[in-house]
Amino acid sequence: MCRMEAEQGIGRAVAARRLAGYGMLAGLLAGLLALPLACTAGVGARDSADWLLSEPLDLDDLQAPQRSQILAEDGSLIATFYRQNRVDVPLEKISPVARQAVLAIEDYRFYEHGALDSKGTLRALMSNLNSSDDTTQGGSGITQQYVKNLLYMNAESEEEKLEAVATTPARKLRELRYAVAVERRHSKDEILEKYLNIAYFGDGAYGLEAAARRYFSVSAAKLNLNQAATLAGILKNGNQYNARLNGEGARNRRDIVLDRMAELGWITWRKAEEEKKKPLVLDLTETKNGCTESKAAFFCDYVQREILTNPIFGKTKEERERLLWIGGLKIRTTLDWKTQNAAHKALLRHVPARNKEKKAAAQVLVEPGTGEIKGMDVGRELGPDEKPGKTWINFAADASHGTSVGMAAGSTFKAFTLAAAFDEGMPIGERITAPVAYAPTGFRDCKGKNVSDTTQLRNSSDGEGGRSFSLLTGTWHSVNTFFLKLEKEVGLCDTVKMAKKLGIRRADGKPLQEYASFTLGFNDVSPLRVAAAYAAFGARGKYCEPIAIKQINRADGKKIKVPSANCEQVIDKGVADAVNHVMAGVLTKGTARGLALGRPAAGKTGTVDNYSAAWFAGYTPELASAVWVGDPRGGYSHPMTNVCLPTHCGGPVYGASIPGPIWRDTMAEALRGVKATGFSRPPSHFFRKGSGEDHVRMPDLRGLKPEEAIRRLKAMNMDHRISSAEIHSRYPEGTIAETSPGPGTSIDPGDSGITVVLTVSKGEERQDDPPFGDGDDDNPFGPDLPFPRTPFTEPFFTFTG
Template identity: 30%
Template sequence: MLETIKRHPKLKWALIIVTSLIALFFLFFGSIYFGMWGKIPSTKELTELKQNKATQVLASNGDLIGKFYIFDRQPIDFEQLPPYLIEALIATEDVRFYEHDGIDNRSLLRVFFKSILLQDDSAGGGSTITLQLAKNIYGRRDFGMFGIVINKMQEAVIAKRLENIYSKDEIIQLYFNTVPFSDNTYGIESASLKFFNKHTSELRLEEAAVLVGMLKASHYYNPRIFPERSRLRRDVVLMQMAKYGYLTETEAEESKMQPLVLDYKSYSNNKGVAPYFREQIRKDVSKILDTLKNKDGQKYNIYRDGLIVHTTLNYDMQILAEEAMIEHMSELQEEHEKSYGNYAPWVRNKDILNDAIKRSERYQNLQKEGLSEKEILKKLEETRPTELFQYDGMETKNVSTIDSISHYLKFLNSGLLAVNPENGAVQAWVGGVDFRFFKYDHVAQSKRQVGSTFKPFVYTAAIENGMDPCSYFSVREVTYDDGWTPSNSSSEGDDPNMNYNLKTALSRSMNTIAVKVLMETGIGNVINQARRMGIESDLPQVPSIALGTASLNLEELTSAYTSFVNNGHYSKPYYITKIEDGNGNKLAEFKPQISATKAFSENTRKIMLNMMQATVNEGTATRLRYKYGLQNDIAGKTGTTQDNKDGWFVGITPELVCVTWVGSDDHRIGFRNTAIGQGANSALPVFAKLMQKMNSDSQFNEITNARFQALPSDLAVMMECPPEERDNFFERLFSGKKDKRSNDKNNEDEKGKKKKKGFFKRIFGSKDDN
């Protein structure tokens, strides 16, 4: 043999080359195996996949709020996987799954030679279910031109170890619980619920084939975006099942004849305490982790690294807040529907209903399939068993998609945010009435017009700029340059000759006076004051801003109001205090964000608190006293927007600032009347019920028993003036027609400025002048 090689130099060099390539391969593989290209998880680490390595989210007292874990948030057992789902996966992804030990050597060699020798990155193949599981769990990194080879070899090592640890059935279960689908969906259960609105165990054969078909390229075969591609891919899966004996040819053909019908819904089974808060934590922590690396130089993974997230949330207050909201909203919803009777806009207003139908995922999917509007509507009128949200329990009805859309249009929604004003620490966060059916978070995501809850900014600016709290303004209506004439909700009973001081005007939420105070103070001064209190959103430079035409969210509004009980400094809501690894090592820490400068003087702060206490004691929020029996020290402000679209309430105690909002997700649907829709009726009761519950629990005594400081004597004297003052005879006689606002500084009509003393008072004086 050696002689033959010596006599044939070409054979000698060929042997050297082959031997060198084999040696290089083993050296290359060894460098990967021993972690030169990045650490590969050990058998022990892979074994711990079954153990609790979830990221834990803890309340301020250490109670567990929720977890984020590798199986996504909706893991299922192997027994819940239909046999044909497993068969579809094996037939299309790994036909020799039950024969190999994690690596299909034939396919792997093909990929190796195609990828290295032919530089064919799209060669594909060779990826067994176990290899894909390794990729699902640990992801891939960029190693340049040899990245695909390095990643696949790392996955091969992991796959071999997984096969040694887990049974085939356990690997299938792990795979289906971790595999990514499109639309930011992970796990078969989440995908089944999102695309077909049913549990995995309920999937029909053709539906299972659609989901398995997506695994080849989840976006490209997304049935919501590309239904025809998805249908063709589904048919390929069905034929693969027939090819390998899982289906007969007849069964495959019959399934291929079935139309691809989605019941798309961004829906998950997140339950338990604070679901909206937990979802916000997930988003924020994921972003934070993108900036952190572990000791191996890798980014942390929120689903597998066993982190501990400490939050400010008061676990018990959160439970009470959720209970308070549901109790009130269930009553208000009934009142809301009853008020409309047979004239409900979600039924009778075809524009609203049609718009909602056209915005629905189902409509858009059918439209992309090329169906005419008539054909789409016919499909949407088809009925099927559907689980519907109700306050008295879920119910399954045989309804159409249109019926379902109309059903959800009628529901009011709500948001609540409660913080410690001293540092902005979030105590309770309720983003909506039910996270399972209403994903939109009305704390973090929603911006709505704030109505009269903006008025305290106007009055704060007025007092800070030197206006006397005992200034009197006429309740009389004024028309401004743009033709706008604000009126009060009780304008029919207003005496145009009556004048009110600032405290009374604010506590009774008088629109006409609020605008006059704004105009005298200056729109620019009011906007600057709001900015100093932490308002960052756009504020329109128009007179109507006094009535809350600006759109803000709960976090922003809550932050601004903390300045009234935090010595003039606003505190931004914050809720994550620190993140630790599983061993208690601190990875990140977060401190309160409190404004460095005061938004207003101490005297202004105390005067405004006194005026907002009057709102509760004698103004628009008095039902806190007479209906709910609250004796706590409370300041507050109600708010209602135009056409009763939004109801607001801001409740302030020395140790807690709580803002509540109620309204419809569709801005076009308001309350039927002000009696139902005003903030005092729609939003205030959520706060009231929360305070009632806290009053009954001694653990909240520090909050519920807290008292405001009394006004200093000098400020008390300053505010000692009658709440109202009527024009005397000559003032009534010469007051003329309705006031008209003008830019002409010499206009003799009332310009909304504070009312001067009457003629006889100026000549003869009065007891108050002594």
């Protein structure tokens, strides 16, 4: 009731404005000063005065909207987010002439009065009564203008915004109350700094620093007199005097500011006239907003969605949006530009953004042991899907971070069956006969439900059947029927559990589907999930949730909690070592031979049923990556057959056709200059049935220097020892005289029970010594054939079955 009476009293006083200048001012001030007396019938004069002079409870919560920045790992800018383009700077980083220009036209007595400038209000009133619109002066001082801006910018509804700018006594009274509190809390310099950082200068620029960059491409610290006067003039009405859209109006306002500065004696009249003769010269800089024009657009979009969807950043969607768009965050991410640029370049080299086949590709790179996403790209621009070469869908991520529902991952899932087999102690040399076709019966899911299938599945895409394979060769040749039988032996549920332990989940957020063909990769997943799972192999069984954010600081420097990678040892190191050992051979002897990096690496091809898509997932101990290539319109209706792209034209696309080379090109560039680390050798019990390789013939090492013979045995993964006894032979002294097993013996080079014994020659026997042997029995080429000049003539690997 008291406030209502006060507002009515002030309203009557303000109404006097229609009469005459002095009368209006006297009425207004009398109304303000008489408030305590008017309230005596209610809460009392002292309480009313206390209310006016008390600090508002929400003052600490009022903050000017700040723009947030997403930064790469090295601190460089990825993207900026803002509702208001604002860059806060300290007062000392605003040129003195710019401060003078603003004070001259807005509140030249700012340092002399308190929250209410009665003298300034009177001066403004008299000036306004006798001047044109362009020269009208505001009655509010800078403190009140700061408060007005602050209240408006913190208004969350249209009603609150209208209330913040309404020309009513109630609004003025509220504004004055906040101004009194601000003046109590802060020095004049601090208030001026806050005002110069919040005021609107038109064309989307809030604050003097953003305005200086927008109109003149300089910092506020480097503004000259002409530029400063121009910006100070815009303050009257940022929309009306927008220097880009209304150059003439902005120039007129500039001249008024210059004249005012001369009137106050802050510059000479001569200087003012010189500046007024100059044309208005703009040098515009546009501050990009959001991810669409970022050089890492899809990674940026992933980070944006992480903040907008993760409850760690706010309980409601509205809270999270405010945090990102007006919170002034410095978001330091995991992105490595070297890796990101390598991925982008490789994707476009093999699958251009605009290709007549309308195919697309996506890649994610994750650091083993940390889960940090080092690169993410789709090879297109982020934008409307109807435009060529653009898409809003982040095919690299899950639906929660890019609206993609995922893609079938094909044979990349075989790695999880392999890991499950090793986890159950199965040796590398374990052999399974893989038929040409196989009907997967006898399978049960994790709930015990029969999920068998009587449909005959074949090896049409990734490998051949009809013979025996070990875990090593079955993986190298990616034999479908082999892995179906291996999955049955391991157990479908155990395979599914292994995939889950390694972070695999459907991109649409639904549970993994558990059917017999799980190992063939029919579940729709994202490259991000596959890359993170393979990174766990590279980290010797340590799985880390993929993360994109390392640190977030608020505008005041305080840190915000960010999602953790929650790294955990999910499989035994030895199991991971065995997987690495097997999948390393895929790059040299399997479906991806020719894609080796020249450093320890492992991987797996993935060709999806009916060539609906192709994948490659590979890793080193330093970096893991997954690549998908397919058709956004639908892989089954638009299969990867008879496509013509820059590096592949005609025929079906396999995992090694396009995805593999994208992976190789990216990894080679991303790891350039990075010290290579080797994989650890698997525990010996995994070799209890041999190396798993098809049997080879023991090479003829006779006549070679011991170091050369040892080098060749190591290349075949065969153990060796040098016999302590030397013998006479036809081979030169110091070379190998004989081996056990002998040349041509069919052996498994990784059989832990076989050690090749090398015996060194003492040279030919002297004539007076007893004869050696029976003459030529030690010559495998027969008594009538000379020893070959180059003893090692057979290939290392002669397959016998």
